[in-house]
Amino acid sequence: MAQSRTPLGAKLRGLRRKEGLSQIQLAEVLGISASYLNLIEHNKRPLTAPLLIQLAQRYQLDLHAFSPEEDAAMASDLSETFGDPLFETLDLTTAELRDFVGQCPTAARGLLTLYRAYRDARSAAEDLAAKVSEGQDLLGLDRTRLPSEEVNDFIQRARNHFPALEAAAEALWKDAGLGSDGLFRDLARHLLETHRVAVRVVPAPESGGVLRRYQPERRLLELSEGLPLHSRVFQLAHQVALLEHSEALDGLAEDPLLTCAESRTLARVALANYFAGAVMMPYTPFLSAAKKERHDIELLARRFQASFEQVCHRLTTLRRKGAEGIPFHFLRIDIAGNISKRFSSSGIRFARFAGACPRWNVHAAFLTPGSIRTQLSQMPDGGTFFCIARTIRRESGGAHADHAVMAVGLGCEVTHARQLIYADGLDLANTAAAVPIGVSCRLCERTDCAERAFPALHQPLRIQENLRRASFYGAG
Numbered sequence: 001m002a003q004s005r006t007p008l009g010a011k012l013r014g015l016r017r018k019e020g021l022s023q024i025q026l027a028e029v030l031g032i033s034a035s036y037l038n039l040i041e042h043n044k045r046p047l048t049a050p051l052l053i054q055l056a057q058r059y060q061l062d063l064h065a066f067s068p069e070e071d072a073a074m075a076s077d078l079s080e081t082f083g084d085p086l087f088e089t090l091d092l093t094t095a096e097l098r099d100f101v102g103q104c105p106t107a108a109r110g111l112l113t114l115y116r117a118y119r120d121a122r123s124a125a126e127d128l129a130a131k132v133s134e135g136q137d138l139l140g141l142d143r144t145r146l147p148s149e150e151v152n153d154f155i156q157r158a159r160n161h162f163p164a165l166e167a168a169a170e171a172l173w174k175d176a177g178l179g180s181d182g183l184f185r186d187l188a189r190h191l192l193e194t195h196r197v198a199v200r201v202v203p204a205p206e207s208g209g210v211l212r213r214y215q216p217e218r219r220l221l222e223l224s225e226g227l228p229l230h231s232r233v234f235q236l237a238h239q240v241a242l243l244e245h246s247e248a249l250d251g252l253a254e255d256p257l258l259t260c261a262e263s264r265t266l267a268r269v270a271l272a273n274y275f276a277g278a279v280m281m282p283y284t285p286f287l288s289a290a291k292k293e294r295h296d297i298e299l300l301a302r303r304f305q306a307s308f309e310q311v312c313h314r315l316t317t318l319r320r321k322g323a324e325g326i327p328f329h330f331l332r333i334d335i336a337g338n339i340s341k342r343f344s345s346s347g348i349r350f351a352r353f354a355g356a357c358p359r360w361n362v363h364a365a366f367l368t369p370g371s372i373r374t375q376l377s378q379m380p381d382g383g384t385f386f387c388i389a390r391t392i393r394r395e396s397g398g399a400h401a402d403h404a405v406m407a408v409g410l411g412c413e414v415t416h417a418r419q420l421i422y423a424d425g426l427d428l429a430n431t432a433a434a435v436p437i438g439v440s441c442r443l444c445e446r447t448d449c450a451e452r453a454f455p456a457l458h459q460p461l462r463i464q465e466n467l468r469r470a471s472f473y474g475a476g
Helices: 009-018 023-030 034-041 049-058 068-081 094-103 105-134 147-157 163-176 180-195 229-244 246-253 261-280 283-292 297-303 308-315 361-367 414-419
Strands: 198-202 212-215 220-224 329-334 339-344 373-378 384-393 405-413
Touching: 009 034, 009 105, 023 034, 023 049, 068 094, 068 105, 094 105, 147 261, 147 339, 163 180, 163 229, 163 246, 163 261, 163 283, 180 198, 180 229, 180 261, 212 229, 220 229, 229 246, 229 261, 246 261, 261 308, 283 297, 297 308, 308 329, 308 384, 308 405, 329 361, 361 373, 361 384, 361 405, 384 414, 405 414
Parallel strands: 198 220
Antiparallel strands: 212 220, 329 339, 329 405, 373 384, 384 405
């Protein structure tokens, strides 16, 4: 097996100390000499894959913590943390942050936790000041880390792939005799026959704005007629997950990343949604169709009777070992730029504490509603990505109902772009034509960007009265 290329000595040393072992004791467990273990802990010898497997089998070891992706994500979060004006007198380089994560991973994680607490406290203070100035009551200001952030981290750590839920979805197709031409009918029948739960579609004026309501005492599941068919199917499958796989959802939600009851409940909802997507778009047929149709999202949506967003999200979950799809990233934003969903397998990083780069085509999608926009983009470190974006319109009622408009973005490394039909006719090798983007203004080194809103972290702010460039924060 291949050797690990990432220095893991500090993490191994931390694991040993956590288990209360000396170097001699752990060396005996691994079948190596204490001197060799000492070299590994000081990154003078590699931690090989066989040794890592031994550690995982012997101790409660989270292999994700030993992955280079985990270190890269933490270093990216730390870069954003030190981009806060609070640290503007410091001039930490990316290399220094990576060394810090590699040598002191626990301290790095603690620093991120502390910064999140600082951000939450600052936001709570701002809320308090606003309420006092407006004469409002002061309830609801106890702010902790947002459950949505914890769930995002939980999904990212799992690479948005949950094999147990995939297997459960495939079993449902077989056991319930589901058919692609009548999925709503078949799921409703399954709920009635297996759980004695009747399904009723409620006229929109009577629903009171509620899209799905399950009443266990009446064995009744009500769906608003304002939901389009693909959303009704999704809600039926979601309810099946809650009724048949509650223990599995609880088990997955007992993750250390989920630190409060609200986070675990939100994770259960997200996992039930995952199951629903897997039922609507079964893994093997969906992956086969995605490859054959070159990821034509609109065609896949019609074939699997799903929405554009549902297909995009499903494409990010195809990480089954030996049958992987393209490693995509995905995000969803509103017209104000707030990110409500994010996930990345492509290697691109999203801003955690600040707004995203305005040059991403997902923002421009609002300029051409309903049309797919493509973009070849390049990050400051040279990473090049191919991305598509389109607006989506949430339908939940009639003419007077609110129809929220958001935009979703889906992308991958440029090396995978030819597998997407949307890349046809584009010169993907011409990186000079790529749109220069960044994670956020504070972390981007491009001082000549006309859309820059804040000065770059590692560039001193030089204002010249007699000189004006495209960017107010451009170099002097």
